[in-house]
Amino acid sequence: MEFKDYYKTLGVERGASEDDIRKAYRKLARKYHPDVSKEADAEVKMRDVNEANDVLRDKEKRAAYDALADRVARGGSPDGDFQPPPGWDTGYEFHRGPHAGPADHADFSEFFSSIFGAGERRGATRQNMRMRGEDHHAAIEIALEDALNGAEREITLRAQTLDAQGMPQWENRTLSVKIPPGVRPGQFIRLAGQGMPGHGGEPAGDLYLEVRIAPHAHYRIEERDLYMTLPVTPSEAALGAKVEVPTPTGGVVEVTVPPNARNGMKLRLKGRGLPGKTPGDLYLLLEIALPPADSDAARAAYEALANAAASFNPRRHLGV
Structure with a gap:
């Protein structure tokens, strides 16, 4: 694009x-x-x-x-390969009113739709009318810990308001937002009455905050489930072992790696994902980490393993 x-x-x-x-x-x-x-x-x-x-x-x-x-x-x-950078619109509010502007947005380009969405419409000051205020939409980025435990955060948004004469003006406003535990990426938090002012005594619109969760060093999110890569040594994978794993909410749990575990094997910790009526799970993806052969003892151990498993051919499925 x-x-x-x-x-x-x-x-x-x-x-x-x-x-x-x-x-x-x-x-x-x-x-x-x-x-x-x-x-x-x-x-x-x-x-x-x-x-x-x-x-x-x-x-x-x-x-x-x-x-x-x-x-x-x-x-x-962009060289013709443009994609909107993640989070580019964080901190901006857009009104999505029910009235279209003079142009037909349905005929606009893919670029326009990717930035403003098919439902974006131009607002206008409407004098001498009774009308509920338009809803506003904005994006906020929170930490995974906030999604797990809930939090109250102050956010600053650049928004358009109306002055005493009903003319639009820009201002930065700070709002206190209560983030419920278990909120997911793409979910909306509604702040009643925080949209555009109404006309003729009608109530203000609402502000809808689209939740985005910042990338985490250890965990990634899929729906309510969390995924983490768990490194294990070759001996832990081959013989089985009990290893300690940090949990998203803090603390450490002991998990059992079964004997003959494979690279990419998935271990499930039930109920340790995002909270909710049905809590998500935490999945541990095993990754076999090879110790470096940087000492005589390590090289001797690898040689002994090679001799003991001489008949093992990891490329047999390739026909060689």
């Missing part, structure tokens, strides 16, 4: 004013509108212009797009 330079599409500079963007859009719309243009690709060009205008004329989308473009620039040229 190609990274789209919306400023280039409209032919304006990065710091262009709203008026500059509006003028550029009108000029290109007159040039490429399918009803008047004679160019063969006018319809495609018009779609691209509409898409660029939709993003750059919306303060929320433009701020998030600029932040993403900066990250892409620091990471080098």
